[in-house]
Amino acid sequence: MNEYITADRIANSIMQDSSFSGHHLIVEGIKDYKLYRKFMSENIRIKEAWGCEKVKETLSILEARGFDKKVGIIDSDFSKLLDIKFDIKDLFTTDFHDIEVMMIKSTALNTIVDLYCRREKVEKFNQGIEVSQILFDLGRHIGLLKLANKMYGLGLVFKPKELDGNQLKYRQFISESDLSFLGYEAMIQTVINYSRGRSPQLASSDDIKLYYHELSKNNFAEEQLVNGHDLTNIIFILFKKTLKSSNRMLADFNSIEDSLILSYEAYDFVNTKLFKDLLQWSIENHITLFKETVLSVYYGTSKELDKIAN
Known part of the structure; x- marks a missing residue:
């Protein structure tokens, strides 16, 4: 059963996937997979870790092994209320409690x-x-x-x-x-x-x-x-x-x-802090993270906001 798959096993499957040269997005479960795949480019392969803790563990294992083609998204849950910080490289959280x-x-x-x-x-x-x-x-x-x-x-x-x-x-x-x-x-x-x-x-x-x-x-x-x-x-x-x-x-x-x-819709997603943080990360790391259609919505929206502000 999925909940019994270990983070080690997930990390191994990612590293052994020689058929794919892009980046792996690690998410909590199937609902996250369904949502985020709407917005991600073909250079991104989404992997479910079946739980928040296993997303964090998988990222940490991959980082320790020197594998850098990874990024993770987890629900914030109560972390913002309790001021809990996640000191894990390439990990991002939702704006609100969950997706x-x-x-x-x-x-x-x-x-x-x-x-x-x-x-x-x-x-x-x-x-x-x-x-x-x-x-x-x-x-x-x-x-x-x-x-x-x-x-x-x-x-x-x-x-x-x-x-x-x-x-x-x-x-x-x-x-x-x-x-x-x-x-x-x-x-x-x-x-x-x-x-x-x-x-x-x-x-x-x-x-x-x-x-x-x-x-x-x-x-x-x-x-x-x-x-x-x-x-x-x-x-x-x-x-x-x-x-x-x-x-x-x-x-x-x-x-x-x-x-x-x-x-x-993409319009909803590009207005989140999560999207903006991921976009900044992708620019800094020279990664094509999002579909062109998503980016066009964002940059189009940004230009409209600039017009209103000016």
């Missing part, structure tokens, strides 16, 4: 809303509030719980070990009828129940609530706090249950994530 948040904060969200839902139903539901803001307000709750789990080692588990395993039941703390939050106690109990049998040691319910409330007093940047996997599950509830979309493509949260990837 899903990056896409949801772009024009891609409105595109998939229009794809799956009738506009009049959306307008009746959101009452003039941006759908993205409704999602972030809901995602903040479980984001705080995940941050508490990371900071204090609460032993909570939020996703299955296997990709096709049973998912957390979001409907137990988010109403399917109106997408309202059913309360932090319902959320915490749902996650505790999900974690039993999956975690070697769980903190007490009282301790979990205590740490959650302590963190909730902070005004964290929402785009760094919320988790994209949570948001795509909430979007699925919104589309399928709250707005009662009958679109046959709407199967589960995976269909939401795939639709976001399809809808995320």
